[in-house]
Amino acid sequence: MKNIFSVFKRKKSSEVAKDRLKILLISDRVNCSPEVMERIKKDIADVISKYMKIDVNSMEIQISKTGMKSMNASKTPTLYANIPILDLRNK
Numbered sequence: 210m211k212n213i214f215s216v217f218k219r220k221k222s223s224e225v226a227k228d229r230l231k232i233l234l235i236s237d238r239v240n241c242s243p244e245v246m247e248r249i250k251k252d253i254a255d256v257i258s259k260y261m262k263i264d265v266n267s268m269e270i271q272i273s274k275t276g277m278k279s280m281n282a283s284k285t286p287t288l289y290a291n292i293p294i295l296d297l298r299n300k
Contacts, residue, residue: 231269241272253290262296 229243254265269291274284 246270246272249288253292257292261294261298264293264295267293 250268250270253270254263254268257263258265271289272286273289274286
C-alpha cells in the first residue's frame with residue numbers, strides 16, 4: 210500500500226519531460242494534438258473513477274495505428290489504456 214503522502218510527491222523534471230515527449234510522439238503518429246490527448250486521458254479517468262479508485266498520476270493512454278485494417282486498407286487507430294487500480298470498491 211502506498212504512503213498517504215505519496216499523493217503529494219512531485220515528479221522529477223526528467224519524468225515530466227519523458228511523459229510530455231511520449232504524448233507528443235503518440236499524438237504526432239495519429240494526428241491528435243497533445244491537448245486532445247490530455248482531455249481524452251482526463252475524461253477516461255473521470256469515468257473510471259466513478260466505479261473504482263485509480264492512480265491517475267500513473268495512468269497512461271496511447272493511440273496507435275495497429276488495429277484491424279479497414280475498407281481503405283489502412284490500419285485504424287486503436288486506443289490502449291494502462292490504468293493502475295488502487296481499489297475495486299466504489300469510492
